[in-house]
Amino acid sequence: MSNAPQASARAKTFRPGFMARNRQVITPLLFLTPGILFFLFYVIFPVIQSFNLSFYKWDGLGEAEYVGLKNYKKLLTDRAFEVSLWNNFKWLILYLLAIPAGLFIALFLNQTVTGIRLYKSLFFFPFVISQVVVGLVFTWFYDPTFGLLNTILEQFGLEPLNVLGDPNLATYGIILAGLWPQTAYCMILYLTGLNAVDPEQIEAARLDGAKGWRMLWHIIIPQLRPATFIAFVVTIIGALRSFDLISIMTYGGPFGSTRVLSFYMFEKALSEYGFRMGYGAAIAVVLFVIMLAFIAYFLWSMYQDEKGAR
Amino acid sequence: MLKKLTTAAAAIALTTGLASPAMAELNGTLKIFSDMSNPAPRAVMEGLASDFDALHPNLTVELTVIDREAYKTQIRNFLSANPPDVANWYAANRMGPYVSAGLFEDVSDLWEEPAIADNLASTKSAMTIDGKQWGVPYTYYQWGVYYRKDIFAELGLSEPSNWDEELANCQKIVDSGRACYTIGSKFLWTAGGWFDYLNMRTNGFDFHMQLARGEVEWTDDRVRQTFANWRQLIDMNGFVANHQTYSWQEALPFMVNGEATAYLMGNFAVSPLREAGLDDSKLDFYQFVEINPDVEMAEDAPTDTFHIPAKAENKEAAREFLRFVASSSVQTKINSGGALGQLPVNAQSSVDADKFLEQGFDMLSSNSPGGVAQFFDRDYPAEMAAVAMEGFQEFMVIPDNLDEILERLESVRQDVY
Secondary structure, X not given: OOHHHHHHHHHHHOOOOHHHHOHHHHHHHHHHHHHHHHHHHHHHHHHHHHHHXXXXXXXXXXXXXXXXXXXXXXXXXXXXXXXXHHHHHHHHHHHOOHHHHHHHHHHHHOOOOOOHHHHHXXXXXXXXXXXXXXXXXXXXXHOOOOOHHHHHHHHOOOOOOOHHHOOOOHHHHHHHHHHHHHHHHHHHHHHHHHHXXXXXXXXXXXXXXXXXXXXXXXXXXXHOHHHHHHHHHHHHHHHHOOOHHHHHHOOOOOOOOOOOHHHHHHHHHOOOOOOOHHHHHHHHHHHHHHHHHHHXXXXXXXXXXXXXXX | OHHXXXXXXXXXXXHHOOOOHHXXXXXXXXXXXXXXXXXXXXHHHHHHHHHHHHHOOOEEEEEEEOOHHHHHHHHHHHHHHOOOOEEEEEOHHHHHHHHHOOOEOOOHHHHHOHHHHOOOHHHOHHHEEOOEEOOEEEEEOOEEEEEEHHHHHHOOOOOOOEHHHHHHHHHHXXXXXXXXXXXXXXXOHHHHHHHHHHXXXXXXXXXXXXXXXXXXXXXOHHXXXXXXXXXXXHHOOOXXXXXXHOOOOOOHHHHHOOOEEEEEEEHHHHHHHXXXXXXXXXXXXXXXXXXXXXXXXXXXXXXXXXXXXXXXXOHHHHHHHHHHHHOHHHHHHHOOOOOOOOEOOOOOOXXXXXXXXXXXHHHHHHOOOOEEEOOHHHHOOHHHHXXXXXXXXXXXXXXXXXXXXXXXXXXXXXXXX
């Protein structure tokens, strides 16, 4: 306050420049500029390009030919697209199992015994290793000739299974492989969440006679809401962008039964027999719209939360 | 390293008479991109590059070897954005997209030189699109049935020559608790090889190519006859179970362990089979049997090639390199059993004293009057090939779906052509 008279006195002699007057606005803009430029160039611009490309027929080399909505019309009758869409749906639903599984492992590990850090690390391990390795490990596990799964089934006198070779089972086999690292991811999110659980509330609940499931459902889980939210977001997005495991474990086969949209898009646009860029872009647009629906919902609920907090 | 090779290269230069006046003038750099990434081909390619480098003192040869599978997608980018002076690729329809996009250099002038015109004539048609030639071949290899000679002897079988003998043999093999054929169809193309042979033997080379050009319906009765023949083998459990889960390499152990007795494959399967312990007393080869006596025998013999990108910088050196790899002595050397273990395209080249190379050479030069096909996914347009091979795999697993599969292929055919 004591500076005010001095400042105004100086203002009479030196008019502050444009930069000085708008410092409050310009500084954050300057800081944001690199990020915004990168986002525009690497995200927004390609998205617009993909939308545009989906109206063309282009082999990636010659001239692109405008075909209007033809690519989308073709998608409607494309059996492989239907299979991919349906598989994406299976991934979305079943991948969510990682959330309760992660929660229960986190609850189980949230105790103080000797070496708990080691156990936690071991449980977290599958998330650290590459998806490619996860895929290979499960491929060998399922292998119909020497795989562990069939060895176990044999012990119990059951028929051998070729999980990845059976069009009805292959997708579930891959999802199970995907759940292994995803569960570990959710577990870590919940472990950090559990650190923030208020011990006084637990004490109070215990005095009121709550234990077991009631304690979990009414006291613990509500306090884990932020962790659940993040787990939900990463799992949904993880399910929609599943690609590595499919590529490693079945390459979309047997006869296309394990394709999802992202893999089908890759096949049509970028694989050895693909290079139908327009058609691939149309598939990408469909995937984008599905993702956008989820992301919009997440952003909206985050916004609601912040409004509530304010 | 390079110094040691200079003497070898000089020797080659002397024997081939490559020492033309043009070579001394070559300078600058020659950039070569190659897909020969497996160990043996890689050594061959590195040898080629250093030999050529040694032949031309003022020229620096820069070789980049790219993983064979990754190369198939990268070639599109580098041909238009960052072209080398020489690049590997394949013959026939596979060149089509690059030729029509103007990314390959027309090398018809090389094909007018007697050294190439006379000696590589057998593959000229496979290198020709729109009446011009777009590259030179350096190797090709036969396809056929590789079988366990010792198991055949144990069961008292001999090499079949027609379909009835084939089926009779297979029945005996199945009765002995084995599968007749191993195959790994996870990556689909192996099933394309089976379709090639069954269709060429049932309906002939010309029909096979009509189908490739989209002139015949997939629901045609002649196509169905091909599948009916295929089904005979499937129904008698002639193929190993669960083949849809394996790659072609993963299917090799079935043959090595004696759970399957034969493999319809390209000659590149010989080297891993030998490494796995099958010597020439256990491993042998026969031509895929005759099915319809009215059609001439025709074979698959995929040809690998060198091309000059249209935007190459050092085209003079690139042309000289193409002459170099097309020459008979270089082709003899790179295709020998210790190197690529394949067949030279140059008619003046000699074939190594290798059981399989000799048999393949005889078969292709004297017993394939119907014609020589490249391979299913090289002769058929990419989009058709992808859907068709997926259909073949489905047919091999669930033969009852045939009608549905053929209708699907037919609707794709109407789209593609």
